[in-house]
Structures are given as C-alpha cells and as structure tokens.
Amino acid sequence: MxxxxxxxxxxxxxxxxxxxxxxxxxxxxxxxxxxxxxxxxxxxTAFVRTVAGRTSAPQVVAANIDVVLVVDAMTGNARLRRIERYLAVAWSSGATPVVVLTKADLCDDVATAVAAVREDAVGVEVLPVSSVTGEGVAELRALLGPGRTAAMVGPSGVGKSSLANALAGRTVAATRDIREDGRGRHTTTVRELHGLPGGAFLIDTPGMRELALHDDAGGVDTAYADVAELAADCRFRDCAHRGEPGCAVAAAIDDGRLDPARFSGWRKLQAEAHRQALRLDARARAEExxxxxxxxxxxxxxxxxxxxxx
Ligand SMILES: Nc1nc2c(ncn2[C@@H]2O[C@H](COP(=O)(O)OP(=O)(O)OP(=O)(O)O)[C@@H](O)[C@H]2O)c(=O)[nH]1
Ligand SMILES: [Zn+2]
Known part of the structure; x- marks a missing residue:
C-alpha cells in the first residue's frame, strides 16, 4: 500500500x-x-467482472482508474477490431481510454499507422511511443497528469511491461526479455500500483492485463454505438440478426450503411465477453x-x- x-x-x-x-x-x-x-x-470508477448466471457481487479488478491505456504494438497490421474491443471495455469502466501504439521505432510509417487507428477510434487520443528510444513517453506522462491513475490493457507481448518501465523511469515490471532469462515466469511483480514521475499513478495487475473483455453490454454498445442503434430498430426485441424478418442490422448491411466487418466484430465481442467472463471467474477466485x-x-x-x- x-x-x-x-x-x-x-x-x-x-x-x-x-x-x-x-x-x-x-x-x-x-x-x-x-x-x-x-x-x-x-x-x-471500477473495472468490474460480472459473471453470467451467478448471483454473486461483481468482482472489482481495479478501482479509481481515470485513464485506460489501450496498448497495441505498431508492428504488423493495425488490429482495429481488437483495439475496438479494448476501447469498449475501457469505456464501460467509466475511465477515459487512450490508445498507445508501442514499438514506434520498429515502424516505417508511424504517421499512417496512427492515422488508421485515429480514424477508427473516433474521439480517442492515439499516441505513438517507443520504450526503446523514449519517443512519446514524456507526452504520455504529461497527458496522464498529476494525481491521475492509469492502467494498461492489451494483449501479451505488445510491450506493456516495457511501457510501465519507461513511464516510471525505473524497472517496475519484468519485461519478457528478463522473464525468459532463466529466472522463470512467475518470480516477480508483487507490487501493482506505481507512482510515476510527474505525480500520476500506474496500475499494472495481471487481472487488468488479462481483462480482455467482460460481459458488460453497455461498454460494447459504447464502442459499437452505430450497431447498437440499428439493433434497437429490429422488429423483434430479441433479434439475433441471423436472418429474422424485420432485422434492421441485416437491412443496413444490405444497403451498405453498415460495414459487415464492424457487425461481425460486434458479434464476436459479445460471444467472447461471455466466454471470457466464465474463464476469468475461476482464476479471479484463486488469485484472491x-x-x-x-x-x-x-x-x-x-x-x-x-x-x-x-
Ligand atoms: N523495439 C522495441 N521493442 C519493444 C518495445 N517495447 C517492448 N519491446 C519488446 O517487446 C517484447 C515484449 O515486451 P513486454 O514489455 O514484455 O510486453 P508485455 O506487453 O508486457 O507482454 P506480457 O507481459 O506478456 O503481457 C520484449 O522483447 C520487449 O523488449 C519498443 O518500444 N520497441
Ligand atoms: Zn436484427
């Protein structure tokens, strides 16, 4: 503490x-x-895991987070659907998401990569950083500001530990390189809250890292507001958008108002949220x-x- x-x-x-x-x-x-x-x-604010089919109170994974850093690497193709999903989770917590694109030093065209994500994540700040060269780290720290608390979400290997260390200006998290240095994977990291230079805090817990999704429909609908709005117009309240008569979603896809990729992203998100919630619940109880x-x-x-x- x-x-x-x-x-x-x-x-x-x-x-x-x-x-x-x-x-x-x-x-x-x-x-x-x-x-x-x-x-x-x-x-x-609270990052909560609610569990489908159970009556227990929702599990609070982390509290009082002001900013959620949605971390993805700039290597490879922009994974827009994945970023959208994390944004949905972030919005649903009550915190403000910021997309952090790591490994800028490995990207030939940072501007284009950032622009692609900006275009998709409307209204969300998108920041390129490199934990190797330090590019963007000061900007990110400034954006967090004194007294504010940030947390990171994002898939494994995108550079969250490296980013935590760069932000803190000291080693606070074991990066993959160190962990695979023969010391075993589970030897470190008891501390989960770090004070950063400039007065911000960074929360880095396994629980947050693994929290790809949870079954918060509100959050899903924030990131996919267009799809959710369409779905509200379907003739049947419980429309599964699988060819039912009067399906507004299908109609929008047919006449080109809705990108089928966005629709399938939304659908996958909902299915995955459910699966994830069940899987995480068992692990959360063991961790506690x-x-x-x-x-x-x-x-x-x-x-x-x-x-x-x-
Ligand atoms: N070139 C370059 N490599 C980076 C950067 N950030 C991280 N890496 C490398 O990417 C790999 C993964 O970095 P980590 O910081 O361990 O990634 P992580 O997201 O914490 O991964 P998990 O702990 O598995 O979730 C390591 O080999 C890092 O050295 C960066 O900005 N530039
Ligand atoms: Zn429908």
Missing part, C-alpha cells in the same frame, strides 16, 4: 467483505487503523485466495504502523 509515509503492508478488515462485497481492489483508497484497512472510500494468504504472511513478517493510503 502507498501512503504519505512510503509503502506499507496492511490487512483488510473482515468487515470489508461483509454483505457480499468482494473487498478492496488495487487502486482503492482506504482508511487505515493501525495495520488494518477498515474502510474503502467511494470509487470513482493467494492474495489474502500473502497479506497475512506479510503482516507476520513485517509489522508496522500505517495511517492512510491506497
């Missing part, structure tokens, strides 16, 4: 798990009494148990007197 007096190890009070709450998440601000976190302050175990172990090892922090 970060406090005004440096890092502390604390334990969440049992009351934080009362009445179906899932307890503190990374990014939460809490009130401390001794080494006990006794209260979670109201969240401004491991986290609690290490909290208690840490307390035994290192008793101290914290006051407030996150």
């Amino acid at each position: 970060l406090t005004d007096q440096g890092d502390r190890r604390v334990v969440p009070a049992a009351s934080l798990y009362a009445s179906g709450d899932t307890g503190p998440a990374v990014g939460d601000w809490v009130v401390l009494r001794g080494e006990l976190a006794v209260e979670i302050l109201p969240r401004t 148990r491991a986290r609690l175990r290490s909290f208690h172990r840490a307390l035994k090892d290192q008793p101290n007197r914290p006051r407030a922090g996150r």
